[in-house]
Each structure stands twice: as structure tokens, then as C-alpha cells.
Amino acid sequence: MSASPDRPLVPDWLTVPDDANALAQGVWPDAAHRDDRGELVVGGVSASDLRALYGTPLYVLDEDEVRGRARRARAAFDAAAARHGTTAHVYYAGKAFLSTEVVRWVTSEGLAVDVATGGELAVALAAGADPARLGFHGNNKSVAEIARAIAAGVGSIVIDSEIEVERVAAEAERRGIRQSVRLRVTSGVHAETHDFLATAHEDQKFGIALDRAEAVVARIRALPSLDFGGLHCHIGSQIFGVDGFRESAARLLDVHERLLEGGPVRVLNLGGGFGIAYTSVDRPTPIEELAGAIVDAVAGECARRGIPVPVLAFEPGRAIVGPAGVTLYEVGTVKPVRVSDDLTRVYVSVDGGMSDNARPALYGAQYSARIASRVSDADPALVRVVGKHCESGDIVVDAEYLPGDVAPGDLLAVPATGAYCFSLSSNYNYVLRPPVVAVRGGASRVIVRGETIDDLLAHDVGVHDAAQALRFGKDSE
Incomplete structure (x- = not known):
């Protein structure tokens, strides 16, 4: 500033x-x-x-604003996807704001829900969300969290590291379940507001480098307890415009195309990060414009490669509730x-x-x-x-x-x-x-x-101990 x-x-x-x-x-x-x-x-x-x-x-x-924005996002991506003969899934990114009521609002308006911790998963389930319409993120999911997600029937677990491949597979095998997973990758595109930076690698804690994706997917496909659904990428937050999404999608589809040689790749998740106005000078891109331009870009890249347009997924949070x-x-x-x-x-x-x-x-x-x-x-x-x-x-x-x-x-x-x-x-x-x-x-x-x-x-044990001591002293008098 x-x-x-x-x-x-x-x-x-x-x-x-x-x-x-x-x-x-x-x-x-x-x-x-x-x-x-x-x-x-x-x-x-x-x-x-x-x-x-x-x-x-x-x-x-x-409440009406949240519901209206949820409906508008779903309608925008549905319409954009339908123009290219595919479908879109819109997940509400729960980290923006999560309560049981908000989960009920967004799911009743047709959105799925993305959670990132065991606590967020518990809130979504307590709200009555369909587990099959939940996505579970996180760069360091504990074994206990993975077990709870698989036991609940979470629709997709987003694998964030090579170690996590084995953890999710082992827990799914133990329960006799074939768990659907997606692989989070870093595309080398990081977008913030009006600018984006495209590099070979990103220095961040999330995801797997794009040049490792094919090897990791091969390992996922080799494990009978895992079902590979597709790639996932998130390029930033509070983004205005679509240039970063276009560049990221092109890079992801290079890998997506090669992965098709080894089996189906049903979904491409391009994340969220759509910006909102905090001040009178902010000019966020309307969701209809974002949806149309991003899906058009994906469809164009697919046509150039001669491959079908996959099911697309997006994860707005701030743009719904902010x-x-x-x-x-x-x-x-x-x-x-x-x-x-x-x-x-x-x-x-x-x-x-x-x-x-x-x-x-x-x-x-x-x-x-x-x-x-x-x-x-x-x-x-x-x-x-x-x-x-x-x-x-x-x-x-x-x-x-x-x-x-x-x-x-x-x-x-x-x-x-x-x-x-x-x-x-x-x-x-x-x-x-x-x-x-x-x-x-x-x-x-x-x-x-x-x-x-x-x-x-109530969280301070010393308060409880002091009260107990006071009561004990009175009782002994």
C-alpha cells in the first residue's frame, strides 16, 4: 500500500x-x-x-446473500460446462466459514462441500451433508482423520503427498473399501489479485510437483484400494481475472492427456480463489465471466489435444460467504x-x-x-x-x-x-x-x-482445582 x-x-x-x-x-x-x-x-x-x-x-x-451466491455460482459453472458437453461440480470451500447452518444453506442450493480437517469434516457431517458430496483436503491429514473420512464415506480424498498415498490406501484396504482420490499438484502458476507468476516449481507446502504427477498416479493406480479420479490444483486467493486459471489449466492438461493413456481421468479440479470487493475500488470478476472464460479455456485446450473435456470441479468459498x-x-x-x-x-x-x-x-x-x-x-x-x-x-x-x-x-x-x-x-x-x-x-x-x-x-484446569480445593476446605470445617 x-x-x-x-x-x-x-x-x-x-x-x-x-x-x-x-x-x-x-x-x-x-x-x-x-x-x-x-x-x-x-x-x-x-x-x-x-x-x-x-x-x-x-x-x-x-442468509439470502449466501444462498444467492451459491445458486449463482452453481448456475454459472453448470451453464459453462453444458456448452461444452460436460458437467461441473461446485464445492463450497468450508475453510472460509463453516457452521452446520451454512453447510445446510449451500448444500440445499446444490453445492458440495470441501473440508480440510477432521473438525471441519465433523461439522459437515453434523449438518447432515451427504458424505459422498464431500471432498477432504489437507497437507497433513492424520491417520485418524483419514480413517474417519473413509469410514464416513467421503466422496473424494485429495492426496497431497506421496506418503499420503500409502496411508489412504492402507486404511481403505483395512476397511475393504475402494476409496476415490484426487491428486493435488502444483502447476507453477501462482495468482494473486491482478497478477500471476508462472514458474517451473512452487515453493509451498501443498501438493506434488507437476513433473512427479505421472509417477505418483501410477502408484495410485497400482493399489487396488484406491480409485484415481483426477488432478487438483489451487493457484491462489483473492484472484481477479482469468489469466492465471488459463495458464494453470493448460499445464495441467498436458499431464492429464498423458494420464489418459493409462486409464480414465474423470475430473479436473481447478480450485477456487475467486476475489471479492473489500473496498470501493475493488473490481472482482463476475462469477459468470469467470466460469465462462475458464471452461472455454479448458475446452479449447482439450480440442487442441483431441481429448474429451473432463468433468470440471471448482471450490469457491470467499466468493460465496465473504x-x-x-x-x-x-x-x-x-x-x-x-x-x-x-x-x-x-x-x-x-x-x-x-x-x-x-x-x-x-x-x-x-x-x-x-x-x-x-x-x-x-x-x-x-x-x-x-x-x-x-x-x-x-x-x-x-x-x-x-x-x-x-x-x-x-x-x-x-x-x-x-x-x-x-x-x-x-x-x-x-x-x-x-x-x-x-x-x-x-x-x-x-x-x-x-x-x-x-x-x-472451563478450559483452565487451575480454576477447577481451585474450586475443588475451596469446596474441600468448606466440607472439612
């Missing part, structure tokens, strides 16, 4: 808004709006009503900080922070914010929204323009927090994880219970 020479505290993409109350289209849930009193309304429920019912901080998830989330905070303090003789930055402190959204601290991620409880005609002021943790890097929104009269007690809303915020949340400084509330049609309900102090203390 760079700043303008004449505005050293302001990133060069951020401009003074005409209206510091306006909700940027594409950043907020489609149906979010301000009511006649100027309050933010999400899913038909006002911000102040949500605070009154559940307190703050609060994760708010618009824009559906809004986090509500209450402003605690407002502090002008004089940075230099002629520069002042206003620090707006809220009652959450890096424990409920670690992405700014981890990745320097940019977010937006608006006062949610009212509108104001005060001139816009440059602010930094910060949390309550004992860390100077506890930043929620690095730079934003809010009405200059922002004050303690105001409700502040941060959009595009549906993905990775809850998933990465922590108890740093023993701050409680907030509840997750679903909103739809003017009603709200808790879908993940917020933590209490009792929850925190």
Missing part, C-alpha cells in the same frame, strides 16, 4: 467520498441499505436492533493523534479487533467501515479503526473516511467479513469470540453461540 505525496497518511486508492454515509455497491450485501432513520439494515434487521439483542462485537451473516458478512462494533474512544506538525490521524477504537478479524494483522488486508447507527452531514475525516488488544498492530480498518463527528457509542459496521474472520478468530487477551447471527426477512437468529467468561474458565 502506497500513499500520495500530498496525503502521506492516505493510501493512493482511497479518495475523500462525496458522502461518508454511502454504502459502496458490491462491498455490502446486495440488500443492505439505510432505513428512514439512517440506520444500516441487513437482512431486514437494523443495526441497533441487533446490538440490543446480541451485543457487540457481532458477526452478522445475510460479501454476506458484516461485523458490528461499538465505538469506545475517539483519539486524534498528531503524527507531525501538520498531520493528524483520528484513531477510532472499537470493542473487538484482531481477535475477531486477524486478516489486517496477518496480511495487511484492507477493509471499509461505516457508522451503522445513524447518518451525519459532518465533513469526512480520515480515521484508522483499531481494536482493544494490547498490540500496536491491532488494526481493523487501516484507513477510511468517516463523518468527522464519529463518537463513543456509535455503532460501526465493517462489511465483507463473512470469510476467514470467524474462521481465524481467537481468544487473544482472553477476549470472547463473538456470536454469529443469521438475518433473513426481518428476523435474526444465532447460528454460532458467542463465548462467555465461563467458557474461557
